[in-house]
Amino acid sequence: MQAHQLERHGVTTGDHESGQRLFLRRILAEGAERLRVTLSGDMVFGWRDRTIGSAALRQDGRFWLRATAEHRDWAQGEAWNGNPDAADITGVPKPLLINRVEWSEPPVEMYAELMTYVSDTPCSPTPDLREAITLPDAWWTDLREALNTLAGHPTERGDHDADAYLRELGDTYERPLALPPPAMRTEHTDLHWSNLTRPRLWILDWEYWGRAPAGFGVATLYLHSLLVPDMAGQVHDEFADLLASPTGQVAQLGAAAHILSRSYRVDDYAELQHPVRRHVRRLLGEDRV
Numbered sequence: 001m002q003a004h005q006l007e008r009h010g011v012t013t014g015d016h017e018s019g020q021r022l023f024l025r026r027i028l029a030e031g032a033e034r035l036r037v038t039l040s041g042d043m044v045f046g047w048r049d050r051t052i053g054s055a056a057l058r059q060d061g062r063f064w065l066r067a068t069a070e071h072r073d074w075a076q077g078e079a080w081n082g083n084p085d086a087a088d089i090t091g092v093p094k095p096l097l098i099n100r101v102e103w104s105e106p107p108v109e110m111y112a113e114l115m116t117y118v119s120d121t122p123c124s125p126t127p128d129l130r131e132a133i134t135l136p137d138a139w140w141t142d143l144r145e146a147l148n149t150l151a152g153h154p155t156e157r158g159d160h161d162a163d164a165y166l167r168e169l170g171d172t173y174e175r176p177l178a179l180p181p182p183a184m185r186t187e188h189t190d191l192h193w194s195n196l197t198r199p200r201l202w203i204l205d206w207e208y209w210g211r212a213p214a215g216f217g218v219a220t221l222y223l224h225s226l227l228v229p230d231m232a233g234q235v236h237d238e239f240a241d242l243l244a245s246p247t248g249q250v251a252q253l254g255a256a257a258h259i260l261s262r263s264y265r266v267d268d269y270a271e272l273q274h275p276v277r278r279h280v281r282r283l284l285g286e287d288r289v
Helices: 019-035 082-086 137-151 162-173 216-223 229-238 246-266 273-284
Strands: 038-045 051-058 061-071 097-105 108-116 184-188 209-213
Touching: 019 038, 019 051, 019 061, 019 097, 019 108, 082 097, 082 209, 137 184, 137 216, 137 229, 162 246, 184 216, 209 216, 209 246, 216 229, 216 246, 246 273
Parallel strands: none
Antiparallel strands: 038 051, 051 061, 061 108, 097 108, 184 209
């Protein structure tokens, strides 16, 4: 399975498709027509059938086409514009946005994006790592360099008020946090194992990126590694300078809040939620989360 084909841990098509999947197939086909490409290969559905993607061909090569739709009241903002906003990021191994087309079927808004094709394989078919993998030293060096480069990219996306971030996180955990306001920088805030490829490093899925506590990306990756303790230990060792700092602790609590919220709201992370809760207890120095 190719890199983009996971579409945030999506799966390939089955025999009995929902109305949502049939709708996504239709808008992908319309996007292909509008962008003058030919779909090639399996269509792959993303997280909870929010998106659809497929390889696509035109005379100058192979690309990746992805499409999604939203009610017009939500078809706006940072997630809706993630890939176009990321188009001017340089020095980071990421797919390039070639073209994008938007259209309406009131009250629904749709877009299709044509992107460069990544042939390297995602590190995991799920965001949380389930089995051990081996990555060379050069891969870790490339990841460090990519995140440092991204940190220097200016953006208005994401969180900018460090004091407010800390207060809101304290409200989430229902206790004041005895930590200083975090240093904020530009982060990929969905940096889990199905958004990273091997053997060459590519960072996928740029719907969610912007200002966050420094190290939020690696905190997210670390927590998504907890089911494989050896890998969790390696992530922590590779990025101890970020994770062990006060800002890194805030980043871990923020990333944990996202995982636990998803486990409560939509039954995601059935296994991962348990080590994440234990880790939060250790961070807070308390026994209840």
